[in-house]
Amino acid sequence: xxxxxxxxxxxxxxxxxGSLLKIAVEELTKxxxxxxxxxxxxxxxxxxxxxxxxxxxxxxxxxxNYGVETWEAYKRGGLSRDVVEEQKKVQEADLLIxxxxxxxxxxxxxxxxxxxxxxxxxxxxxLSKAYDGGLLQDKLSLFSFxxxxxxxxxxxxxxxxxxxxxxxxxxxxxxxxKVLEPHICYAPENVSEEKRKEMLTAxxxxxxxxxxxEPIDCSPEWYFK
Amino acid sequence: xxxxxxxxxxxxxxxxxGSLLKIAVEELTKxxxxxxxxxxxxxxxxxxxxxxxxxxxxxxxxxxNYGVETWEAYKRGGLSRDVVEEQKKVQEADLLIxxxxxxxxxxxxxxxxxxxxxxxxxxxxxLSKAYDGGLLQDKLSLFSFxxxxxxxxxxxxxxxxxxxxxxxxxxxxxxxxKVLEPHICYAPENVSEEKRKEMLTAxxxxxxxxxxxEPIDCSPEWYFK
Numbered sequence: 221x222x223x224x225x226x227x228x229x230x231x232x233x234x235x236x237x238g239s240l241l242k243i244a245v246e247e248l249t250k251x252x253x254x255x256x257x258x259x260x261x262x263x264x265x266x267x268x269x270x271x272x273x274x275x276x277x278x279x280x281x282x283x284x285n286y287g288v289e290t291w292e293a294y295k296r297g298g299l300s301r302d303v304v305e306e307q308k309k310v311q312e313a314d315l316l317i318x319x320x321x322x323x324x325x326x327x328x329x330x331x332x333x334x335x336x337x338x339x340x341x342x343x344x345x346x347l348s349k350a351y352d353g354g355l356l357q358d359k360l361s362l363f364s365f366x367x368x369x370x371x372x373x374x375x376x377x378x379x380x381x382x383x384x385x386x387x388x389x390x391x392x393x394x395x396x397x398k399v400l401e402p403h404i405c406y407a408p409e410n411v412s413e414e415k416r417k418e419m420l421t422a423x424x425x426x427x428x429x430x431x432x433x434e435p436i437d438c439s440p441e442w443y444f445k
Numbered sequence: 446x447x448x449x450x451x452x453x454x455x456x457x458x459x460x461x462x463g464s465l466l467k468i469a470v471e472e473l474t475k476x477x478x479x480x481x482x483x484x485x486x487x488x489x490x491x492x493x494x495x496x497x498x499x500x501x502x503x504x505x506x507x508x509x510n511y512g513v514e515t516w517e518a519y520k521r522g523g524l525s526r527d528v529v530e531e532q533k534k535v536q537e538a539d540l541l542i543x544x545x546x547x548x549x550x551x552x553x554x555x556x557x558x559x560x561x562x563x564x565x566x567x568x569x570x571x572l573s574k575a576y577d578g579g580l581l582q583d584k585l586s587l588f589s590f591x592x593x594x595x596x597x598x599x600x601x602x603x604x605x606x607x608x609x610x611x612x613x614x615x616x617x618x619x620x621x622x623k624v625l626e627p628h629i630c631y632a633p634e635n636v637s638e639e640k641r642k643e644m645l646t647a648x649x650x651x652x653x654x655x656x657x658x659e660p661i662d663c664s665p666e667w668y669f670k
Contacts, residue, residue, distance in 0.1 A: 231495060232509040267492040267554035269667040270456060281528065284457040285634075323561050325549065325615025333554030351602070368512065378574070378665040383615060386608045390550025408508075418514035444669045 221252035225313035229320040229331040230262045236408040247427040267333020294342040299365040306338040314360045325383040344395040354396025361392045371406040381443045398435035446477035450538035454556040456486045456507040461633040472652040487556045492558020501619045516566040518648040541586040569620040579621025579658040586617045589628040596631040623660035
């Protein structure tokens with residue numbers, strides 16, 4: 221069975237994001253996948269990139285450089301335990317699903333902090349090992365999120381794909397992770413109960429054939445054509 | 446004199462970002478501006494959007510909804526003290542400068558958390574009060590950041606402006622804040638000491654005539670033309 225890591229960033233299990241998470245865990249488990257969830261708020265996951273992420277002495281204690289220090293710490297096995305645990309989950313996973321409500325055209329800070337702290341140099345990429353050479357080969361990723369505004373509202377100011385560029389291309393593609401079509405639920409708080417149920421059903425249906433999907437072509441054309 | 450708020454997200458005062466901050470404080474003060482700095486790491490600013498941001502009882506304690514709860518709390522003066530303090534600084538400022546190292550095509554999580562927690566509904570925008578009707582009118586903003594990669598490296602995979610869309614348009618423009626040209630220092634860690642000095646001088650020079658600058662046209666064309 222495939223291994224799936226769901227990185228989940230919502231405070232409330234009864235939320236629509238909570239329902240989407242529950243569906244993914246149930247459906248993927250039913251398929252025989254082994255599913256791990258990093259429930260960031262429940263874990264009180266630390267989003268700040270600080271000196272605390274390095275156990276023991278610094279490479280250069282005169283001037284703190286987070287990128288250099290975490291790279292050096294990774295090489296000698298000196299990253300903080302919470303980061304190492306997340307890296308293990310990523311390493312084992314065939315598929316990473318990010319489930320979150322869109323905050324300001326972007327991930328919530330707690331999830332951005334997961335990216336900042338977990339995907340360090342040496343682990344996720346290296347000098348001249350980025351994009352198709354990124355270190356997290358043979359993995360898939362999927363950004364699944366809810367919005368506050370309606371689809372129409374987003375469409376009046378350009379394409380929603382514009383805001384996927386930093387997340388999908390700038391992070392996942394950079395690390396060599398392939399990207400599946402995003403799964404977007406528009407404004408679940410402002411639609412009817414019936415429409416919400418339809419959205420949940422659509423997610424279940426998509427998951428049933430997820431492993432047959434082809435990754436997107438993560439080039440500028442996909443985002444800005 | 447004008448009022449400037451600099452929201453600064455770097456751990457190390459001796460860093461290049463630290464130098465850019467120092468220059469901005471000195472030059473703007475010399476011009477007679479009143480400058481306030483929110484030094485996020487030094488403040489140990491909380492990036493996580495949680496129930497702790499609401500003082501007292503929740504509007505709906507059955508299912509926690511961060512957007513609804515902070516909106517309600519804002520209206521009754523019930524947001525946590527650290528958020529209220531930042532909102533006061535924003536309210537008083539004529540110009541917001543965000544100074545940070547680019548992490549993953551984006552702001553560091555600690556700065557994203559500042560956006561998530563400070564710019565709540567009712568304070569920064571409201572139903573049907575967004576973009577040119579956003580609540581933070583008559584303010585300017587400027588994203589000043591350093592990159593890890595060179596200008597040439599960014600250019601091989603599309604335009605660096607692509608990644609400014611969520612920050613400049615999705616946040617500042619949405620709140621009604623006008624956006625000045627970003628200030629980008631490419632790869633200061635990988636250039637000569639002379640080149641670094643040139644970059645610092647260029648920032649000083651730019652600040653001298655900053656108040657004469659026209660905001661950018663924050664439309665899709667500016668980003669994706």
